[in-house]
Amino acid sequence: MSIGTFAVDGGDTVFGALRAYGDNPSAFLAMNEGKEYFTVAGRHGVIPYRDTGSHLRQSAGVIASHDGQEPLLRAFTEFAAQRRRKVVATRLRRPEAELFSRCGFTVNQAGSSYSVYLPEFRLGAPRLADLRLAVSRAWLAGLQAAEAADEDSAAGPGEEADGRRVFTGRIGDEVVATVTYLPVFGTRPGWLHHTAHRAPGAPRGALEAVGLEAVRVFAAEEAQWLHLGFTPFAELGAQYELATASVLAARLLRLAAERGEWRHATAGRLAHQRIWDPHLVQPGYLAWQGRAAAGALGELLRLAKSP
Structure with missing residues (x-):
């Protein structure tokens, strides 16, 4: 051998x-x-x-x-x-x-x-009331969420090239929340929630609002699963x-x-996963x-x- x-x-x-x-x-x-x-x-x-x-x-x-x-x-x-x-x-x-x-x-x-099956995800579902409340707080504070352009990304050099995607939340010109996702292949393909960062002073619900934008984009691309990760x-x-x-x-x-x-x-990790009602x-x-x-x-x- x-x-x-x-x-x-x-x-x-x-x-x-x-x-x-x-x-x-x-x-x-x-x-x-x-x-x-x-x-x-x-x-x-x-x-x-x-x-x-x-x-x-x-x-x-x-x-x-x-x-x-x-x-x-x-x-x-x-x-x-x-x-x-x-x-x-x-x-x-x-x-x-x-x-x-x-x-x-x-x-x-x-x-x-924990994993969310995107074709069945509905923000209006009764069990997602806590998620709606968190996101609405961020929106009322003026947060705008979008997928980051390469020059705006918090990821390191070359990371987008390996499939990583970064979504950010801004208030004005300031990035106050960042979430990165990694590709998932196999029998439940989609995206894995990798890292999340919320700046000091960012409104409550900032990470959830950024995550919801990622879900919207992934669902529009017909991705099947959002994997929220393993919690020890x-x-x-x-x-x-x-x-x-x-x-x-x-x-x-x-x-x-x-x-x-x-x-x-x-x-905190577990609370963020459960709020999505996996x-x-x-x-x-x-x-x-x-x-x-x-x-x-x-x-x-x-x-x-x-x-």
Whole structure:
């Protein structure tokens, strides 16, 4: 078996695999977060990862055809062992969690992800009253929302070229809110809410007003889904656990969700997701090798602090 790993400028090889096999809504984000990509000669597919010194940190699972995922993941764990590293993976959906479980990983539910089906989104729906109120406050304050031109975007150089889209809210000439979205391929194609920034002093509802403009644009383009992202510690339930779950890790995760400081760190994110009355709520998983859960939980805490 010939294996290879290459740096972030892998170009068409990486994004070709993403378009062909990237079914996880966070797959594009994982490509951006990864510093290196793992491949096996003769096999289609890629695993983006980052070497943290003790772990190979992976996100959103294996980007490969269904029958190619398990061989690629097993090769990746062998590669990690050769480098004296353990693999830890976050933002896994149920099918990816089951894959990691089959390959010998400990797997626990670590949160939930939320998605809106755009063809059925109606702002006038009774359950969207809080969203309407938030948006109306921003409008009354004079906020104007639109997709940003390249020169107005808060994204870094070249980011629009990789598919990222940026929407802003302005009051006069001042940008007071910015939301970025990443493309999603696979069985639920559309856009992933990536980052959001609200300037100090911006009116309440500014981010919701910008998000509503993005929904209007995406729906006009006949996009299918708006994925609001994965929230650590959200809606944990014993019914979602796999047979390879750690009982101790499950207790620690629920303790953090109920009492820990991370409950406050993720509360705002969860409130923003729920205000959109998502059509689909899915459990998200954390996977790691071996018994020691400390390193894996550390990765989840890091994720909880990220935008």
